[in-house]
Amino acid sequence: MPSTDLRHRHRAACAAAPSYPEVGATRSAALPPGYAWLRRRTHLGHGPEVLARAGAYVLSWGTQLGSGFALHPPAAPVETGGTVLLRLTLPGLRVPRVIIPCRVVWTVEEPDRIGFAYGTLPGHPECGEESFVVSTDADGEVWFEVTAFSRLAAWYARLGRPVALLLQHLAVERYLRVVARAAVAD
Numbered sequence: 191m192p193s194t195d196l197r198h199r200h201r202a203a204c205a206a207a208p209s210y211p212e213v214g215a216t217r218s219a220a221l222p223p224g225y226a227w228l229r230r231r232t233h234l235g236h237g238p239e240v241l242a243r244a245g246a247y248v249l250s251w252g253t254q255l256g257s258g259f260a261l262h263p264p265a266a267p268v269e270t271g272g273t274v275l276l277r278l279t280l281p282g283l284r285v286p287r288v289i290i291p292c293r294v295v296w297t298v299e300e301p302d303r304i305g306f307a308y309g310t311l312p313g314h315p316e317c318g319e320e321s322f323v324v325s326t327d328a329d330g331e332v333w334f335e336v337t338a339f340s341r342l343a344a345w346y347a348r349l350g351r352p353v354a355l356l357l358q359h360l361a362v363e364r365y366l367r368v369v370a371r372a373a374v375a376d
Contacts (some may be wrong), residue, residue: 196275199275199291199338200263200272200273202313202338203311204273206311206313208309208310208311209309209312209317210309210310210317210318210319212319213295213309213319214295214307215319215339216296216307216337216338216339217296217307217321221337221339222360224341226328226339226340226355227338227339228338228339228340228362229332229336229338230337230366231334231335231336231366232334232369233331233332234332234333234370234373235332235374235376240332240373240374241325241326241332243334244324244372244373245299245305245324247369248304248306248322249268249305249306251268251274251300251330252368253265253365253368253369256368256369256371256372257264257361257365259277259278259290260276261275262274262275263278268297269294269297270295270296270297271294272294272353273291273292273293273311274291274292274293274294274308275289275290276290276291277288277289277290288315289313290315291310291311291312291313291314292310292311292313293308293309294306294307294309295307295308295319296324298320302326303320303325304323304324305322305324305325307319307337308320310343313344314343314344315344315347315354316341316342316347316354317339317341317343318339318341319338319339320337320338320340321335322334322365323335323337323343324336332373334369334373336365336366338358338362340358342354364375
């Protein structure tokens with residue numbers, strides 16, 4: 191996709207409002223009604239070094255980049271209000287890439303919790319929000335959790351609902367794996 195088109199789409203996404211009203215809802219334990227909910231977590235290890243390493247990975251878009259997504263703009267920081275376009279890159283496949291516009295709706299950098307959430311913008315195949323949080327429990331164990339609420343928005347996602355839901359599940363499993371690998375990498 192030409193970079194001019196990506197810049198145009200990015201400008202349009204920056205001007206758009208989120209495609210759902212419950213902005214920031216993944217910050218709390220109670221997710222909004224009327225959506226499919228997803229909450230998955232994986233154990234990363236123990237101690238502040240694991241938290242710092244995994245947190246830095248998450249806050250540098252590592253979860254998405256490590257899962258096969260390309261990011262536009264490429265060096266976009268994870269900051270509240272930041273707008274990005276994600277594109278799934280599938281090596282060897284020459285299919286149109288779906289452009290996934292998202293906005294960071296909250297970030298957290300606390301001694302025991304690091305992460306962020308992004309919400310969907312018009313043009314995203316779903317509407318809703320997804321958070322990516324690394325945290326330490328009372329015993330010093332470090333966990334990575336993905337929390338999401340969503341509804342299918344695009345006609346092609348609704349038409350292929352079983353496939354769309356499977357792809358979301360596979361993406362979350364991949365997120366968990368890549369962050370677990372990053373947490374133990376030297």
